[in-house]
Amino acid sequence: MKSEALEQLLKGVATGNITPELALERLKNLDFENVEDFAKIDHHRNIRTGFPEVIWGPGKKPEQILKIMKVMRHKNPVVMATRIEPEVYQKLQDKIANIYYYEDAKICAIISDFPTPKHKGIITILSAGTADLPVAEEAAVTATLCGFPVKRLWDVGVAGIHRLLSNKHLIAEADVLIVVAGMEGALPSVVAGLADSPVIAVPTSVGYGANLDGLAPLLTMLNSCAPGIGVVNIDNGFGAAILAGQIIRMGEKLAKK
Numbered sequence: 001m002k003s004e005a006l007e008q009l010l011k012g013v014a015t016g017n018i019t020p021e022l023a024l025e026r027l028k029n030l031d032f033e034n035v036e037d038f039a040k041i042d043h044h045r046n047i048r049t050g051f052p053e054v055i056w057g058p059g060k061k062p063e064q065i066l067k068i069m070k071v072m073r074h075k076n077p078v079v080m081a082t083r084i085e086p087e088v089y090q091k092l093q094d095k096i097a098n099i100y101y102y103e104d105a106k107i108c109a110i111i112s113d114f115p116t117p118k119h120k121g122i123i124t125i126l127s128a129g130t131a132d133l134p135v136a137e138e139a140a141v142t143a144t145l146c147g148f149p150v151k152r153l154w155d156v157g158v159a160g161i162h163r164l165l166s167n168k169h170l171i172a173e174a175d176v177l178i179v180v181a182g183m184e185g186a187l188p189s190v191v192a193g194l195a196d197s198p199v200i201a202v203p204t205s206v207g208y209g210a211n212l213d214g215l216a217p218l219l220t221m222l223n224s225c226a227p228g229i230g231v232v233n234i235d236n237g238f239g240a241a242i243l244a245g246q247i248i249r250m251g252e253k254l255a256k257k
Contacts, residue, residue: 035071038064043075050249051146051242055081057108062091069096069110078145079110082138082238105137105237109145118147121248123241124174125150126164126191128157128181131206136180138237139202139244146245158186171195175251176244180237182206185217192226198247200240201231 012018024047033041046052053076055068065081065088072079073096084092089101089108099110123143127136133154143150151174156164164187171177171194180202181187188201201224203217210216214234221231232239 033071035064035067039068041068041071043072046076051245052076052078052080054142054238055079057081057083057085057088057106062088065108066092066095069099073110077112078115080142080145081108082106082142084108102137102141104133105141106134107138107141107145109141111145115145115147117149119149119245119248119252121175121251122149122151122173123176123178123244123248124153124170125178126153126156126180126187128155128179128183128187129206130155132180132182132204135202135204135235135237136178139178139180139241140237142238142241143245146241148241148245148248156187157181157183158190161190164190168194176200176247178202178237178240178244180204180240181221182214182217183208183211185220188221188229188231189224189226192224192229195228198244199226199229200243201229202237202240203231203234205235 009018009023013020013023033043035041042053055065057065069079069081083106086103092108093099096110098112099108101108125136125140127133140150140152151170153167153170156167171191174197176197177191177195177199179188179191179199182204183206185203188199192199201221203214203221205214207216218234221229232243
C-alpha cells in the first residue's frame with residue numbers, strides 16, 4: 001500500500017468521513033511486499049482470513065525460502081513453511097534465528113516462544129496407521145502453531161477397531177475431528193458414526209497398488225454413508241488443520257453474538 005493512499009485513509013478516519021470498520025475492510029486487501037522478483041508476500045492475509053500466509057516448500061530453492069521467511073518474520077508472530085525436507089532445513093538453520101524443525105511433519109517454523117493455545121476448542125487428530133503419521137503430524141503441528149489445542153490418537157485403524165473403541169472418550173471430548181487414513185480409507189466413516197462433532201477426512205497415498213496413490217480412500221471418504229464428514233485433498237494435513245481452525249473460530253464468533 002502506497003504511503004499517500006494510507007495517509008488519505010487515515011485522514012478520512014480522523015475526520016469521520018470513513019468509519020474504522022470501512023478502513024479495516026480496505027486495508028484487508030491492500031498490503032503485500034515484493035521479495036525480489038520471485039514472490040509477493042500477503043501480509044494482510046491474517047486480517048482477512050484469521051491465518052497468516054504459509055510457505056509451500058517444494059519447488060522453491062532454499063535461498064528463496066530463506067528470503068521469504070526473513071521478510072515475513074517482521075510482520076507475523078509465526079512464520080511457517082510446509083513440506084521442508086531435512087536437507088533444506090540444514091541450509092536454513094544457521095542463517096535465521098529462532099527457527100525450528102518438526103521432522104515428522106516436515107514443517108519449518110520461526111517462533112520466538114512455543115505457541116500456547118489461544119482458542120478453547122479441541123482439535124483431535126486420528127491416524128489409521130503409523131504410515132499415515134507424516135500427514136497427521138502436518139495437521140497437528142499446523143493446528144498447534146495456529147493456536148489451537150490438539151490431541152493425538154495414532155494407529156487406531158479399522159483393522160483393529162478395538163483400539164479405536166477403547167478411546168471413545170477422546171472422540172467425545174473433541175470439538176473437531178481430523179481423521180487421516182490410507183489403504184481403503186474406512187476410518188472416517190466409523191468415527192463419524194460415533195461422534196457429534198464435525199469430521200474432516202484426509203485420504204493419504206499410503207497403500208498397495210489399488211490404493212492408486214490415495215484415490216481409493218478419497219473416493220471412499222466422499223462416498224461415506226455417515227453424515228457430517230468433509231473431505232480434503234490427498235495428503236493435505238495442512239488444509240485439514242486450517243479448516244478445523246475455521247470451524248472453531250466460527251463457533252467462537254457465533255457465541256459472541
